[in-house]
Amino acid sequence: MxxxxxxxxxxxxxxxxxxxxxxxxxxxxxxxxxxxxxxxxxxxxxxxxxxxxxxxxxxxxxxxxxxxxxxxxxxxxxxxxxxxxxxxxxxxxxxxxxxxxxxxxxxxxxxxxxxxxxxxxxxxxSLMLNVPNEERLVGYGVSTCATCDGFFFRQRDIAVVGGGDSALEEALFLTRFADKVTVIHRRGELRASKVMQQRAFKNDKIEFLWNTSVVDVLGDTTVSGLRVRDNQSEEESDLKVAGLFVAIGxxxxxxxxxxxxxxxxxxxxxxxxxxxxxxxxxxxxxxxxxxxxxxxxxxxxxxxxxxxxxxxxxxxxxxxx
Amino acid sequence: MSEKITNLSDASFDEHVKSSDVPVLVDFWAEWCGPCKMIAPVLEEIASEQAGKLGIAKLNIDDNLDITRRFDVMSIPTLILFKDGEPAARIVGAKGKGQLLQELSAHLS
The missing domain is CATH 3.50.50.60 (FAD/NAD(P)-binding domain)
Incomplete structure (x- = not known):
């Protein structure tokens, strides 16, 4: 009825x-x-x-x-x-x-x-990256929820993709657990608000990888790294991380x-x-x-x-x- | 929490899932996980409806890291269905009741 x-x-x-x-x-x-x-x-x-x-x-x-x-x-x-x-x-x-x-x-x-x-x-x-192996590894290192999964990356190295407020918020939150958080951004500057940028730049655990895109997620059963491309030189390299958090919009x-x-x-x-x-x-x-x-x-x-x-x-x- | 759902610990986990006559669905959760809270009422309903056919248990990952690590849980909520003490199915991430039952149905008779 x-x-x-x-x-x-x-x-x-x-x-x-x-x-x-x-x-x-x-x-x-x-x-x-x-x-x-x-x-x-x-x-x-x-x-x-x-x-x-x-x-x-x-x-x-x-x-x-x-x-x-x-x-x-x-x-x-x-x-x-x-x-x-x-x-x-x-x-x-x-x-x-x-x-x-x-x-x-x-x-x-x-x-x-x-x-x-x-x-x-x-x-x-939230958008995902739509790169190979990303969907397969959701829950095994690829996370859609930093607050749910940050805990599992205690003393590990992880990556956050994006350059806006949400990316920096996630990166800052994840420094509570991870040893190192690499923020990967496809441009050379951030979109995020000044207050978030300041906090992120001041945090010792956060590093930035500028002008870089993720092209693949690596790992058999869990994430072991990312293949990334430098958007200026077009060179590809691997970044060893245990976790991937995406905040690109x-x-x-x-x-x-x-x-x-x-x-x-x-x-x-x-x-x-x-x-x-x-x-x-x-x-x-x-x-x-x-x-x-x-x-x-x-x-x-x-x-x-x-x-x-x-x-x-x-x-x-x-x-x- | 209803009495139909058992709270497990590192110490009680093995005996509970091995001695159960029916499959046991274990919910790996934590207090700080929003989606875990969202599925709690769904699991309560399933526990009532499937009583006698399916056991439901919870394991707080903050307090029980050994079992959490043994099953490589890297995201919560994770639900693992144990049959005869062995993992038979795994559901990662919060889902609605319909979808949960659908994913479990193949393993329940």
Whole structure:
């Protein structure tokens, strides 16, 4: 049986859960399709579930752990009547209202939920390098979760690939365990914020390998090294490391909406006039539509906007009837 | 934690998995691992539903490095299914309930 809702929210990071808090307080009894457990950021709570100290979320003077922050968001929305389903949306039909959303079998005849309005906050997830042997060695030296796996690299040498804030955050976190962390970056300078750069440059355990790309991951049963290429001389060499952590950027989780919602060339959802998508009644917030700021606090802010936009839109629909 | 899930240690591990009449799924976890916390309720559900067919146990890797090293665990959560005391299947990384059961189904009768 299809369950009807005024507001369905797909995704449960800072954007989706803030939308849930506002929609719940507006008595719209939102349903949050929160995702499934995973060791990537594609999980309930989103990217912050894989972080440790969040130091830039306002209101927490000495920082807060990412998972703790997200569990507080979730409880806060539940307190005002938000419901959760721990599953992934497998299909949506936005061609007519109410909108249809499936979880589980996408070929099921009846959708699982029908929604008067839909808020999309599916976020973004980390890119992998897509080099040979990388996928095979995930869990055996290649890690998608530094906070989960750093422990296993006590007194070992490891590499972090990337040049942004996330790469340096990971590298700094991993110096708690590893003897040496080599940051491999394809350019000659970092994208990361000045404060992170300063911290990384000051840390004795962090070394930089500039203008370098990883071309292969080496190792039979566990990672034993990386084959890297100097992008200026084109020379290849091997770097002996026991672990590889990749932080080279993100891609939006928008495959569910291909052909139904307008997207930017890079796959992020396009929004107009606040959080509206090109489909009337469908709103988008958080990293799924933001490739510029990508902060927990901006995601939360846009989640609030989406809930207010959806509330207003539902009122207008009711008034027009 | 429910009483259906056994807490193992380096000392109790061998006897527990070897003496079990049913396969035992061991969850290698730690307090500081977010995805480990996410799958804890899933394992509780599976433990109730599969009671008598599958045993579920947890091993805290912080406190039990010997067993963690013996099975080359390098990422958590790692779930290892032991049949007659021997590892028969290994699942690395957190998964939803449906996918976990699917990956385990081939090994459970």
């Amino acid at each position: 299809t369950e009807s809702r005024q507001v369905v929210i797909i995704g449960s990071g800072p954007a989706g859960l803030t939308a849930a808090i506002y929609a719940a307080r507006a008595q719209l009894a939102p349903l949050v399709i929160e995702g499934e457990p995973s060791s990537t950021s594609d999980q309930p709570g989103g990217q912050l579930m894989l972080t440790t100290d969040v130091e830039n979320y306002p209101g927490f003077v000495s920082g807060i752990m990412g998972p703790e922050l997200m569990s507080a968001f979730r409880e806060q929305a539940a307190r005002f009547g938000a419901d959760y389903v721990t599953a992934k949306a497998s299909r949506v039909d936005l061609s007519r209202r109410p909108f249809s959303v499936w979880v589980g079998d996408p070929d099921a005849e009846e959708p699982t939920y029908s929604a008067e309005s839909l808020i999309i906050s599916t976020g973004a997830q 993100h891609e939006p989780n928008t495959s569910l909406f291909k052909g139904q919602l307008e997207m930017e060339e890079n796959g992020y959802l396009r929004t107009f006039d606040g959080t509206r998508t090109n489909v009337d009644g469908v709103f988008a917030c958080g990293d799924v539509q933001d490739h510029r700021y990508r902060q927990a606090v901006t995601a939360a802010g846009s989640g609030c906007m989406a809930a207010l936009d959806a509330e207003r839109w539902l009122e207008d629909q009711a008034a027009a009837r």
